[in-house]
Amino acid sequence: MSKVAQKFCHLHVHSHYSLLDGVNTIPALVRAARDHGMKSLALTDHGNMFGAVEFHHACLKGGIKPIIGIEAYITDGSRKERKRERGKQHAFHLLLLAENETGYHNLLQLTSAAYTEGFYYKPRIDHELLRQHSDGIIATSACLSGEVNRALLHGDAEKAEECARRYIDIFAPGRFFMEVQDHGLIEQKKILERAPELAQRLGVPVIATNDVHYLTKEDSEAHEVHLCINTGKQIDDEDRMVFESDAFYLRSGEEMAQLFADYPEYVSNTDEIAAMVDFEIKTGKTYLPIFFEKEDMVAGMAPSASEQIEQTNEARFRQLVEDGYCRLYPDPPEGARARLDYEISVIIEMGFVSYFLIVWDFCRYARDQQIPVGPGRGSAVGSIVSYCLGITSLCPLKYDLIFERFLNSDRISLPDIDIDFCMEGREKVIEYVREKYGNDRVCQIVTFGTMAAKAVIRDVGRVLKIPLSEIDQLAKKVPDVLGIKLEEALLKEPYLAAAAKDPRYQKLFEVGQKLEGLNRHCSTHAAGLVIADRPLTDLIPLARNGDDIVTQYPMEVLEQLGLLKVDFLGLRYLTIIDRACRIIEQQGTKIDIDQVPLDDKATFKMFCHGETHGIFQLESSGMRELLRNLKPDRFEDVIAVLALYRPGPLGSGMHNLYCDRKHGREKIEYLHPALEPILNSTNGVILYQEQVMKIAHAIAGFSMNDADNLRKAMGKKKIKLMKRYRDQFVEGAGEKSGIPEKDAGSIFDQIEQFAKYGFNRSHSAAYAMISYQTGYLKANYPEAFLAAVMSCYISTVDTMVTYLDECKRMGIEVIPPHVNESSSNFSLKGNKIVYGLVALKGVGERAIDAIVAERQSGGPYKSLFDLTSRVEPELVNKTVVEQLVSGGAFDGLGPERSRIHAAVKDAMEEGKRVHAERRAGQLSLFGSDSVPTVQEQWPAVPSWSDNEKLTREKAALGFYLSGHPLERIESQIAPLRSHLLADLAAKDDQKPVTLAVMISKIRKRQTKRGKAMAILSVDDRSGSIEAVVFPSVFEKTSGFLEEEQVVIIQGIAEISQEDKDGGSNRSQIRVNKIIPYESASETLARQIGIVFPAGADENLLFQTKEILKRSPGKLPVTLIFDEHGPDMWRVPCGDKIRVSASQQLMTEIRELLGDDSVKMEIHTPTEQR
Secondary structure (H helix, E strand, O other): OOHHHHOOOEOOEOOOOOOOOOOOOHHHHHHHHHHOOOOEEEEEEEOOOOOHHHHHHHHHHOOOEEEEEEEEEEEOOOOOOOOOOOOOOOOEEEEEEEOOHHHHHHHHHHHHHHHHOOOEOEOEEEHHHHHHOOOOEEEEOOOOOEHHHHHHHOOOHHHHHHHHHHHHHHOOOOOEEEEEEOOOOHHHHHHHHHHHHHHHHHOOOEEEEOOEOEOOHHHHHHHHHHHHHHHOOOOOOOOOOOOOOOOOEOOOHHHHHHHOOOOHHHHHHHHHHHHHOOOOOOOOOOOOOOOOOHHHOEOOEOOOOOHHHHHHHHHHHHHHHHHHHHHHOOOOOOOHHHHHHHHHHHHHHOOOHHHHHHHHHHHHHHHHOOOOEOOOOHHHHHOHHHHHHOOOOOOOOOOOOOOOOOOOOOOOOOOOOOEEEEOOOHHHHHHHHHHHHOOOOEEEEEEEEEOOHHHHHHHHHHHOOOOHHHHHHHHHOOOOOOOOOHHHHHHHOHHHHHHHHOOOOHHHHHHHHHHOOOEEEEEEEEEEEEEOOOOHHHOOOEEEEOOEEEEEEEHHHHHHOOOEEEEEEEEHHHHHHHHHHHHHHHOOOOOOHHHOOOOOHHHHHHHHOOOOOOOOOOOOHHHHHHHHHHOOOOHHHHHHHHHHOOHHHHHHOHHHHHHHHHOOOOOOOOOOHHHHHHHHHHOOOOOEHHHHHHHHHHHHOOOHHHHHHHHHHHHHOOHHHHHHHHHHHHHHHHHHHOOOHHHHHHHHHHHHHHHOOOEOHHHHHHHHHHHHHHHHHHHHOHHHHHHHHHHHOOOOHHHHHHHHHHHHHOOOOEEOOOOOOOOOOOEEEOOEEEOOHHHOOOOOHHHHHHHHHHHHHHOOOOOHHHHHHHOOOOOOOHHHHHHHHHOOOOOOOOOOHHHHHHOHHHHHHHHHHHHHHHHHOHHHHHOOOOOOOOOOOOOOOOOOOHHHHHHHHHHHHOOOOOOOHHHHHHHHHHHHOOOOHHHOOHHHOOOEEEEEEEEEEEEEEEOOOOOEEEEEEEEOOOOEEEEEEOHHHHHHHOOOOOOOOEEEEEEEEEOOHHHHOOOOOOOEEEEEEEEEHHHHHHHHEEEEEEEOOOOOOHHHHHHHHHHHHOOEEEEEEEEEEEEEOOEEEEEEOHHHOEEOOOHHHHHHHHHHHOOOOEEEEEOOHHHOO
8 A cells, every 4th residue: 555545534424324315334434444444534424423422432443543523514694594595505515523622512512503503404504603613623625515615616716715714714723624526526626626726825735535425336326225215206317316426435545545646645634634633532421410409509500519519419318218218118128228228328439319319309390290100110110219219119129129230330320210201291390300400401312213124125115116016015024023134034034035036126125235224314212301410512412303402412322421311201001090090089989009909809800811901011912812821810920921021032932931830831940949039930930130130149149230240241142251251150159059060051051041031120010010000990990991091092093992892892881972971081970981072083172171161160051052152152163063063962952963063153153143242241231130042043954864974973083983884784794704903913914814894095096107006094893904905906996996885805914013012003904805895795705604593493494495595506505503402503505505695695584584694604815716
């Protein structure tokens, strides 16, 4: 390598944090630079520092000097202007590199202000801001979009010089460079011709860079696809954004030296810049805010860190913990005081007193504001200090939880205390924290959405114009395994492996594997909040994500930098529990949910039957099946079931082993007697991470801190570390327990095998408490509980249908919405649930609150006109009233629904008149007791048919409440289907199904080839799903498809496991055939069964025979006698009687023998010809 080449380093580099532009991951960049023999490397993503810390650490690990920078967007006006002038560039590029710590902190300020003050299409700074924060920064004129280079390109030498002089003036002497590039573009050649002259005139050095957006020349195609994904274009769109070269890659020093052979100093000047840089990001320090109360404030300001405030807080901490201990442990169990003193000493020694007080404080605030707080979350539940402070509500001694799993004094890192709040009060708690510690010190946290395997197939396939149906089929074949990579999917799924070799899809998989895992977008972490002891921009950069101000560094980086991160989670089920308890109290019974008995027979009976719809974490179909197998009869089983129902244990069969051992189907065996006291509560199965720690401690003499380190090493599969711990375990087991080396090795191997599936017992115990509490409420107060559940799922149609069905199953009557019965949310009337008015679509809480308040103060409404004359018309508009009528909320208050609906307009006008008269004071003319007379008029309009009534009801509620159109024909359609929608489960994925459904919505689409297809929203009385009708099927069926039509659909079920476990609805049916209900029997039937009632006589048989003879055909008939004494008979009619499954036949048989008298065996989709 030449000397010039040796002196080159890349200073203009984009990673995938230049969202949907760069396709370089940071580890790959660092590896490539090291392979090229480079000693330094910069990262300059577009406008942000998202990847700065990850890059910094990766470089140091790889033996490369990191140079942190950004390619900033700078406007020549004010960053605060929000307008675009035609023909004028709204932002130029400028490369900024941190020379030292001052420069790094100025970069933090610049990129933060670019987002929070200057964001307009892009995060922009201006020259005023740059001048304020230029110290310690090295700048270059950047690419063709740079301000100086743009002027040079346009031949405006005077403007170029003016811009360059401004930058020279802004930055310290020798800290501004002209930058030239050569990717083979004509425009860059012009800059290369013109820039040196300007640089020489101004005495400014020139550097040569390559604008790196991908690693190798071969990656240019993947980068093009990436840009298309970003801009919503396809690869052959003429107007798509393109890089007119394939040279935007990480060139070697040799390539750069050859490219700029005439200007060797431009290449070696990059090394001069690298030599200037003297900065490393510091870690190992924490920036915990100081806790304070009002009395600690100085002149209205929060106190700064001092020995005095630390002493005050330590005393405060000790007192609060002691108060809690005395309250919770009036008769302390053995070891409780020693455990408490130990935890207190560790927390004080590690400097975490303020942290615990901060969390205690906002939990206290929440409870003072009547905002429900969860029993705990994660490993913090294992701390007795957390319990005494009221941060958690489970005794760690009672549930055998370990403090070191939460706080290991050998690892100097902030512990993780995450808190669940009622979803309706979470924002209030966050606002309290913001106000207390300052908006500039509290911020939400960024998170990055990446291009996962299924998503990358869909994204790349769209860009490459592969037909939607084919993309969909390929994406669906990727196994539902969390975090699975395409490479792994190709090994697991033969269909994908074959497709990857198909010339039609080769490019899809080649490009897909290059783009997979790259950042696609940034979003706001659902719960994370960072709290610092100083303005955040002194420590980290901030960004804007929609309306949210967020950190630019993700959560794991914030923790590395010593910042306090707390998750404020909104948990719906805390709201449900709170509402249920309030409803129960309104019925005259006060219940303390934290004191309910944990051995309630009704609760465990319900769990054993798997009747857990609405129960926290126990309502998925798979979980219900596990409960029926496990048959829990103690709280310990509830803790276990939450740990068992996860992909690892389910995949390994651990759940079956646990159940079989519990019920004696398999003998419980221990490799060593010392394991029994640790594992007997879990039937000899190592289920929890804490058990791993206890085994290491009890058998091999590990300290609890070492045992926690072992647990962590096993979870992360660190092979070298595992070898060291294995040797320590075998040696320790021999010394402490006298276990032979071979046996000790076997025990360690068993621990290692189970540990990869082990779960955090502290978390499982805390969440099991919520599961049990919701179960207790459902088992003992089902009406109140389901009313609370439906109030919290009021806008989720499919979920509401499930819970209404559960009410029906449990025999609980649900009273339809009514203006004289309903509250805003679901409520109780005796043992009946009254539907909440807020559940009606488009009515709004303000209108409903006004209706309910007037009813409570003025008595029940007598009619529609009575309501409009009493409730202010500004609060209740025509749409609200029409929705109430359609939903049945005025039933019984006047004529039928159609006439009430027709009278709405007149009623609104009449109401306005009455209110106007009252406001005008005209009542005084008629004496003090007079009131305006309400004139009621009910138009004479036709009655709504049953179907229209139900259709309008569905429009108002989102589903059918008083009935479902399919219920009227249930006996006719039941023989024609294989499943109800609600019964579809993971076991049905990729299996043929036949469904009897009503079409609620038709969305017509076009494939990339211009062929028509459709996506149908369909439902039956149990639920809803989408049915995808591809062109070949749509062409045959489009002529008769209509909304509100009943059809029989045959196809392949594609059931997402996420769907069944409470995730988003991604399940669908891939349709092979659609048949109108009226002709479905004749099309689908293979065989017909006739069911005779008890007591059927010879006359009935004769009449049946006559009906059958009137519909001759090819279908065999079997006579079924199930209700004739102890025997059940099946009598095939043979070839003498064969029929066609005509509507006439079905009707006549049902009229003679009853609605359920026809059974039918149907063709499955795979059997159709």
